Amino acid sequence: KAGVTQTPRYLIKTRGQQVTLSCSPISGHRSVSWYQQTPGQGLQFLFEYFSETQRNKGNFPGRFSGRQFSNSRSEMNVSTLELGDSALYLCASSLDTASNYGYTFGSGTRLTVV
Amino acid sequence: QKEVEQDPGPLSVPEGAIVSLNCTYSNSAFQYFMWYRQYSRKGPELLMYTYSSGNKEDGRFTAQVDKSSKYISLFIRDSQPSDSATYLCAMKRGTEFYFGTGTSLTVIP
Numbered sequence: 001k002a003g004v005t006q007t008p009r010y011l012i013k014t015r016g017q018q019v020t021l022s023c024s025p026i027s028g029h030r031s032v033s034w035y036q037q038t039p040g041q042g043l044q045f046l047f048e049y050f051s052e053t054q055r056n057k058g059n060f061p062g063r064f065s066g067r068q069f070s071n072s073r074s075e076m077n078v079s080t081l082e083l084g085d086s087a088l089y090l091c092a093s094s095l096d097t098a099s100n101y102g103y104t105f106g107s108g109t110r111l112t113v114v
Numbered sequence: 115q116k117e118v119e120q121d122p123g124p125l126s127v128p129e130g131a132i133v134s135l136n137c138t139y140s141n142s143a144f145q146y147f148m149w150y151r152q153y154s155r156k157g158p159e160l161l162m163y164t165y166s167s168g169n170k171e172d173g174r175f176t177a178q179v180d181k182s183s184k185y186i187s188l189f190i191r192d193s194q195p196s197d198s199a200t201y202l203c204a205m206k207r208g209t210e211f212y213f214g215t216g217t218s219l220t221v222i223p
Contacts, residue, residue, distance in 0.1 A: 042215035105157030
């Protein structure tokens with residue numbers, strides 16, 4: 001059974017650019033959540049999508065956006081990149097929205113903004 | 115103050131030692147409790163989850179929840195070098211998950 005697949009694994013962008021990250025959840029999982037992980041802040045919740053609808057949103061500026069497609073695949077976009085956006089971006093999937101039993105995470109996309 | 119507090123370590127122990135990892139939380143509304151293990155350059159992997167106060171055992175791992183003290187622990191018995199990783203606690207309140215910042219563990223052969 002394939003796990004959660006995130007592409008690309010690594011990205012280097014310059015300030016002001018935009019970036020799109022992709023996530024394919026486990027087959028049959030309909031909920032996809034995105035997190036930003038940094039050494040100082042740990043995992044911070046970005047947003048959750050379920051059946052193509054955004055169900056929850058974390059406390060991030062509007063430069064961070066996402067969407068989910070009918071096949072449950074999800075993308076997140078960050079516009080006007082800032083140095084502070086350098087982080088590991090993790091996608092997590094679960095069967096239902098906010099499953100009580102946690103997520104399955106992908107390996108993440110490591111974004112470096114220079 | 116963060117809602118979930120976790121000592122970042124790092125923690126270094128000899129192989130075979132018993133490891134104790136801990137988190138505290140401030141909101142009694144947290145209902146579900148989880149522990150994740152994260153290897154370098156990988157995403158977190160769910161190790162254990164529990165709902166009620168008390169202990170839950172799975173092999174060498176025991177998760178303990180004390181809701182009255184707002185304190186959760188993960189014990190690792192007979193620790194192995196392969197246990198070297200960052201361990202994150204997580205808790206669920208309503209529809210949202212809250213994570214600790216992680217404790218870095220190194221088990222020395």
